[in-house]
Amino acid sequence: MTAPxxxxxxxxxxxxxxxxxxxxxxxxxxxxxxxxAPFLIVLAMSFATRTPTAPPFSFGGEHPLLxxxxxxxxxxxxxxxxxxxxxxxxxxxxxxxxxxxxxxMALALIRVSxxxxxxxxxxxxxxFWTSFLLRVYxxxxxxxxxxxxxxxxxxxxxxxVPTDWALRAIPMMHSNFAVVLVTVYTYLPFMIxxxxxxxxxxxxxxxxxxMDLGSRPLRVFWDVTLPQSIPGIIAGxxxxxxxxxxxxVIPSLVGDAARPMIGRxxxxxxxxxxxxxxxxxxxxxxxxxMVFPMMAYSHxxxxxxxxxxxxxxx
Amino acid sequence: MNRRPIFLIxxxxxxxxxxxxxILSMIVYSFNGSKLVTIWGGFSTKWYVSLFHNQQxxxxxxxSLKIALLSATLATILxxxxxxxxxxxxxxxxxxxxxxxxxxxxxxxxxxxxISSLIFFILLADWVGWPSVxxxxxxxxxxxxxxxxxxxxxxxxxxIExxxxxxxxxMDLGSRPWEVMRDITLPVISPAILSGWLxxxxxxxxDVVITSFTTGPGNTTLPLLIWSKVKLxxxxxxxxxxxxxVVIVGVGVALAGWLMNRAEARRQKDARLAYQNNx
Numbered sequence: 001m002t003a004p005x006x007x008x009x010x011x012x013x014x015x016x017x018x019x020x021x022x023x024x025x026x027x028x029x030x031x032x033x034x035x036x037a038p039f040l041i042v043l044a045m046s047f048a049t050r051t052p053t054a055p056p057f058s059f060g061g062e063h064p065l066l067x068x069x070x071x072x073x074x075x076x077x078x079x080x081x082x083x084x085x086x087x088x089x090x091x092x093x094x095x096x097x098x099x100x101x102x103x104x105m106a107l108a109l110i111r112v113s114x115x116x117x118x119x120x121x122x123x124x125x126x127x128f129w130t131s132f133l134l135r136v137y138x139x140x141x142x143x144x145x146x147x148x149x150x151x152x153x154x155x156x157x158x159x160x161v162p163t164d165w166a167l168r169a170i171p172m173m174h175s176n177f178a179v180v181l182v183t184v185y186t187y188l189p190f191m192i193x194x195x196x197x198x199x200x201x202x203x204x205x206x207x208x209x210x211m212d213l214g215s216r217p218l219r220v221f222w223d224v225t226l227p228q229s230i231p232g233i234i235a236g237x238x239x240x241x242x243x244x245x246x247x248x249v250i251p252s253l254v255g256d257a258a259r260p261m262i263g264r265x266x267x268x269x270x271x272x273x274x275x276x277x278x279x280x281x282x283x284x285x286x287x288x289x290m291v292f293p294m295m296a297y298s299h300x301x302x303x304x305x306x307x308x309x310x311x312x313x314x
Numbered sequence: 315m316n317r318r319p320i321f322l323i324x325x326x327x328x329x330x331x332x333x334x335x336x337i338l339s340m341i342v343y344s345f346n347g348s349k350l351v352t353i354w355g356g357f358s359t360k361w362y363v364s365l366f367h368n369q370q371x372x373x374x375x376x377x378s379l380k381i382a383l384l385s386a387t388l389a390t391i392l393x394x395x396x397x398x399x400x401x402x403x404x405x406x407x408x409x410x411x412x413x414x415x416x417x418x419x420x421x422x423x424x425x426x427x428x429i430s431s432l433i434f435f436i437l438l439a440d441w442v443g444w445p446s447v448x449x450x451x452x453x454x455x456x457x458x459x460x461x462x463x464x465x466x467x468x469x470x471x472x473x474i475e476x477x478x479x480x481x482x483x484x485m486d487l488g489s490r491p492w493e494v495m496r497d498i499t500l501p502v503i504s505p506a507i508l509s510g511w512l513x514x515x516x517x518x519x520x521d522v523v524i525t526s527f528t529t530g531p532g533n534t535t536l537p538l539l540i541w542s543k544v545k546l547x548x549x550x551x552x553x554x555x556x557x558x559x560v561v562i563v564g565v566g567v568a569l570a571g572w573l574m575n576r577a578e579a580r581r582q583k584d585a586r587l588a589y590q591n592n593x
Binding site for chain 1: 353
């Protein structure tokens with residue numbers, strides 16, 4: 001084959017199907033190598049045995065690849081169970097609080113005038129673009145026992161309770177309360193934005209019709225608005241709950257070190273204890289716990305993407 | 315109207331107070347003359363001066379920017395390809411797995427992504443001798459992987475919304491699929507590609523967990539440096555650094571919003587003029 005013919009052949013291949021193959025294969029191969037392969041390694045690692053070698057694991061024993069010691073320890077050692085419970089409780093509580101605060105905020109955002117709405121939406125998104133770490137840090141400044149905020153709260157608390165309950169400062173830092181508060185603070189935009197996107201598409205004439213027919217505002221909200229906004233609630237709740245349950249930064253900075261969350265336990269098993277198989281077992285267990293919310297999320301995402309005009313539950 | 319807006323507006327005000335009081339407090343205390351972070355000791359800009367004289371911080375910031383620029387650019391290329399592939403090529407072998415791979419990193423807890431990347435790099439070095447050191451390259455690779463899926467989500471949803479009539483018209487007029495993609499689809503989705511890049515850039519610039527697992531000695535990014543300082547408590551120079559970040563981001567976001575509004579207004583005006591001229 002002569003060179004020009006070969007070149008034409010290549011061009012022909014490229015125009016016929018080559019470009020689409022390249023388009024699919026490049027990101028596909030990238031994700032297979034840098035995402036799926038590492039994940040499969042962790043999955044295999046969770047069945048390995050810890051050894052004092054480098055790297056610190058081996059697949060040996062009677063049943064290689066069927067060593068369930070790590071998983072058995074998950075159920076025997078109360079440290080792990082407690083860490084899972086703490087994580088799920090903190091994440092669940094933060095999700096509920098985000099919903100209680102975020103829902104009325106999203107509802108208010110669709111009711112203000114268009115000019116205000118753009119500014120306010122920008123103000124919701126703005127903290128999201130600033131550093132996550134610095135937003136956690138901002139609360140460390142407020143919660144410390146000598147801060148103006150803590151003094152203000154302590155003053156209010158002391159004014160209300162009987163004198164023998166009076167405190168010098170409210171111990172906010174290094175507690176589950178601090179973790180939940182900071183989680184709500186950092187993840188609230190993830191709740192507001194999907195809710196807003198959902199509520200914005202709702203048919204407001206239904207509200208007005210119900211109102212015209214004599215329903216009270218609260219009744220209209222309960223019977224008309226709320227059922228239609230369930231997809232938004234689910235999307236927002238999962239966007240908060242899933243990352244909050246595996247959170248590492250927030251509990252490390254403001255959490256109670258004696259009651260670690262699961263992200264911290266995984267990281268400690270891996271780095272401090274150098275027990276890669278155990279860290280992998282916990283990681284896999286966390287994923288199994290999260291798989292249902294994750295699948296629910298991608299299910300709703302896929303549905304929303306296939307049908308961008310979908311309204312509410314219709 | 316009715317009673318509800320009063321309740322809603324007060325929740326909105328509370329929400330915004332909740333969002334911004336911690337940030338404002340941090341900004342105010344960054345100008346605190348006292349070394350004690352909780353006691354006001356007069357106005358001073360000395361923490362800003364010491365920030366710029368701190369070689370460690372400047373070095374870490376430069377490293378972070380390099381990683382963010384490189385990883386955001388590569389993540390945008392890969393993510394745009396993935397987004398277009400998922401939106402346009404409805405049927406191809408392994409599509410199920412591919413769309414799963416594009417969604418999974420979005421919901422994967424960062425600790426797990428970080429640990430699995432680290433184990434992967436260590437074992438790879440053990441088996442094939444590369445990467446011999448962990449640092450700039452490994453962090454960049456990890457950042458590309460987990461930010462490209464955000465780009466692809468943004469691009470994919472823009473592709474699905476986009477009007478396919480122009481693409482089909484070009485195809486009918488004899489353009490090859492690749493030319494349609496290059497001359498029509500890419501310009502149409504360019505705002506989504508730009509916001510995808512910005513998203514990838516900020517994700518990379520902000521990341522603590524995945525970076526802390528995939529980096530090696532001597533390669534401390536700015537978030538890692540802040541992380542190690544903040545673990546020990548609140549310090550005034552971090553307040554100054556945080557204030558600078560908030561100001562830069564605030565101005566950047568406001569400017570981007572204004573430019574996008576202007577471009578959109580101009581586009582609509584052009585479209586109107588075009589219709590009028592054709593009519």
